Amino acid sequence: MWEYTDKVRDHFLNPRNVGEVEQPDAVAEVGSMACGDALKLSFKLDENKRIKDVKFKTFGCASAIASSSALTEMIKGMSLEEAMKLTNKDIAAYLGGLPDEKMHCSVMGKEALEKAIANYYGKPVLEEGAQIVCECFGVTDTEIERAVRENNLVSVEDVTNYTKAGGGCGNCHEKIQEIIDRVRAEVRPAVKAKLTNIQKIKMIEETLEREIRPSLKHDGGDIELIDVIGNRVIVAARGACAVCKASDITLKHFVELKLRDLVSPDLVIEEARS
Amino acid sequence: MKVVYLDNNATTMVSAEVLEEMMPYFHMYYGNPSSMHAFGGQVGRKIQEAREKTAAFLGASPEEIIFTSCGTESDNAAIRSAVSTNPEKRHIVTSRVEHPAIKALCANLATQGYRVTELPVDKNGLLDMDQYEKSLTPDTAIVSLMWANNETGVIFPVETAARIARERNILFHTDAVQAAGKLPINMTHNAIDMLSLSGHKLHAPKGIGVLYIRRGTKFTPFMIGGHQEKGRRGGTENTPSIIGLGRACELAAKNMSAEMTKVKLLRDKLETALLSRIKSSRVNGDIQNRLPNTTNISFEFVEGEGILLLLDEHGICASSGSACTSGSLQPSHVLRAMGVPFTMAHGSIRLSLSIYNTESEIDFVIEKLPPIIDRLRSMSPYWHSGQEICTVQ
Numbered sequence: 001m002w003e004y005t006d007k008v009r010d011h012f013l014n015p016r017n018v019g020e021v022e023q024p025d026a027v028a029e030v031g032s033m034a035c036g037d038a039l040k041l042s043f044k045l046d047e048n049k050r051i052k053d054v055k056f057k058t059f060g061c062a063s064a065i066a067s068s069s070a071l072t073e074m075i076k077g078m079s080l081e082e083a084m085k086l087t088n089k090d091i092a093a094y095l096g097g098l099p100d101e102k103m104h105c106s107v108m109g110k111e112a113l114e115k116a117i118a119n120y121y122g123k124p125v126l127e128e129g130a131q132i133v134c135e136c137f138g139v140t141d142t143e144i145e146r147a148v149r150e151n152n153l154v155s156v157e158d159v160t161n162y163t164k165a166g167g168g169c170g171n172c173h174e175k176i177q178e179i180i181d182r183v184r185a186e187v188r189p190a191v192k193a194k195l196t197n198i199q200k201i202k203m204i205e206e207t208l209e210r211e212i213r214p215s216l217k218h219d220g221g222d223i224e225l226i227d228v229i230g231n232r233v234i235v236a237a238r239g240a241c242a243v244c245k246a247s248d249i250t251l252k253h254f255v256e257l258k259l260r261d262l263v264s265p266d267l268v269i270e271e272a273r274s
Numbered sequence: 275m276k277v278v279y280l281d282n283n284a285t286t287m288v289s290a291e292v293l294e295e296m297m298p299y300f301h302m303y304y305g306n307p308s309s310m311h312a313f314g315g316q317v318g319r320k321i322q323e324a325r326e327k328t329a330a331f332l333g334a335s336p337e338e339i340i341f342t343s344c345g346t347e348s349d350n351a352a353i354r355s356a357v358s359t360n361p362e363k364r365h366i367v368t369s370r371v372e373h374p375a376i377k378a379l380c381a382n383l384a385t386q387g388y389r390v391t392e393l394p395v396d397k398n399g400l401l402d403m404d405q406y407e408k409s410l411t412p413d414t415a416i417v418s419l420m421w422a423n424n425e426t427g428v429i430f431p432v433e434t435a436a437r438i439a440r441e442r443n444i445l446f447h448t449d450a451v452q453a454a455g456k457l458p459i460n461m462t463h464n465a466i467d468m469l470s471l472s473g474h475k476l477h478a479p480k481g482i483g484v485l486y487i488r489r490g491t492k493f494t495p496f497m498i499g500g501h502q503e504k505g506r507r508g509g510t511e512n513t514p515s516i517i518g519l520g521r522a523c524e525l526a527a528k529n530m531s532a533e534m535t536k537v538k539l540l541r542d543k544l545e546t547a548l549l550s551r552i553k554s555s556r557v558n559g560d561i562q563n564r565l566p567n568t569t570n571i572s573f574e575f576v577e578g579e580g581i582l583l584l585l586d587e588h589g590i591c592a593s594s595g596s597a598c599t600s601g602s603l604q605p606s607h608v609l610r611a612m613g614v615p616f617t618m619a620h621g622s623i624r625l626s627l628s629i630y631n632t633e634s635e636i637d638f639v640i641e642k643l644p645p646i647i648d649r650l651r652s653m654s655p656y657w658h659s660g661q662e663i664c665t666v667q
Binding site: 002012013015018029033034036037038039040057058059060061062064065136167168 | 620
């Protein structure tokens with residue numbers, strides 16, 4: 001049995017905005033019966049060009065229905081520019097998370113939204129130059145690339161969970177791996193080139209200043225970089241952080257993750273003991 | 275909430291009589307059946323009794339019965355023994371609709387250089403017996419065909435198939451996990467060399483299985499260890515479960531006629547009512563050659579997982595061959611092998627009954643299921659109420 005959150009269950013059992021908008025400004029259909037899920041999205045804008053009315057019809061499992069319902073709730077009242085920025089991760093987060101194998105349901109929501117907005121602007125639907133990689137589920141290279149980039153996917157199995165590509169005959173696994181390798185090579189150029197110690201310290205200090213201090217200061221705390229020895233980043237908690245019992249967690253889960261993400265994946269945070 | 279359990283091909287309730295029979299052997303009579311003392315010896319005698327009851331149920335002799343831990347272990351023991359006692363033969367014949375226990379095992383052996391023929395089935399899930407006959411070669415070590423399919427209940431003519439294999443000196447194994455208790459099995463009248471059973475499909479507990487091996491069949495053990503089961507399956511006996519299985523076999527023999535009459539009537543009532551109340555629905559699998567307790571129905575334009583979760587809201591337990599419930603992205607290999615169209619395969623559910631189901635439970639499902647399908651169809655972009663037109667390009 002799938003472990004669905006209460007929110008997924010709620011949106012499946014009591015789906016919001018089921019149906020089709022009358023005289024819609026935009027309509028889109030994604031998926032197919034063969035794939036096992038499909039979503040038809042339609043919306044209408046108000047005089048300020050914000051989404052006034054939005055409805056869906058979905059063929060698919062509980063999480064596909066819940067993702068569609070969540071999507072309609074989320075985009076109601078948004079401008080198209082705002083709606084464009086919505087990612088599949090936002091849909092999954094709104095639902096309190098989806099099982100890995102079901103992430104493709106949130107991707108389907110994102111695709112329908114994109115296609116509907118393109119339909120509104122009268123743009124062609126299939127992105128130019130896109131090639132079908134997975135014949136079984138009709139997934140293109142651009143769709144796979146985007147899923148890899150936005151969700152930081154590392155394996156073919158991840159890609160299958162998020163896009164369904166590779167979930168059928170398996171003939172495209174090699175091509176999917178090539179896409180993953182290519183995207184990952186672009187995404188982390190900073191990691192590939194080995195940083196000198198000076199560069200590393202500079203980047204850490206910049207990241208602390210830009211990404212971390214503002215949120216710490218919000219709570220009356222601060223952080224000071226003491227030293228960088230290899231991949232060990234020695235810091236000291238200051239202000240409210242120095243007396244906060246949760247500062248260990250802040251350091252490990254927030255500061256370290258940020259630094260690993262933005263500077264180098266091998267960094268380890270250590271607190272200077274005075 | 276009252277549970278209406280219609281998932282008996284997945285597992286069954288341990289019957290009260292079976293549980294009662296087992297209980298003393300956990301806490302009171304816990305001796306090791308292999309011990310020299312009387313305290314253990316009395317358990318040994320009880321196991322012998324269970325072996326005799328199991329043998330009687332199958333029309334076999336007690337020494338042809340090996341107790342294992344489950345159906346999958348029995349399948350593994352049978353096939354692995356067949357290939358290792360026939361080292362010069364490198365070919366296995368099976369079907370496309372076998373249980374994963376056989377399917378995955380054969381796929382694994384294929385990576386070790388065995389040639390595996392997976393016989394196709396027709397749209398009703400039946401084998402082409404001419405094609406089967408032609409698939410047998412002097413290089414064939416073993417044929418393994420299931421007696422009855424777990425998803426559709428379709429019955430294979432395994433006794434005929436076994437005779438054909440015997441004529442060519444080829445070993446024949448059948449996975450009879452779903453057939454046992456629902457169809458008469460008598461090993462004295464057939465040419466099947468090995469047969470697998472599972473306790474928990476028969477109102478005995480999980481974790482107990484049987485491998486029948488015809489006397490005179492060469493056998494090398496899969497589980498190597500102590501002298502238990504005459505050295506054919508090492509490991510201290512699962513005494514309470516073996517004793518429970520013995521009792522379950524006795525009861526199954528007694529209840530066989532009820533399976534063929536009472537259970538079948540309820541299944542037919544359920545199936546007929548659902549087909550007539552829900553349009554664009556159909557039964558998967560051959561109607562004639564089918565287990566009396568199973569129905570696999572497809573409802574077009576909806577997806578199985580949603581049906582199951584909405585049934586679950588009413589306490590009704592069923593299962594589905596849809597992609598979403600299996601964790602893979604494709605519908606069940608059985609429905610695909612039968613060529614069930616995608617529009618139908620994704621919306622398939624299996625309802626499997628037991629002698630413990632009542633008519634009021636069936637009426638309850640007949641009342642609850644049609645509105646569930648309506649509800650999901652009203653959400654489906656492919657369904658247009660009043661018309662049965664599919665809009666897929």
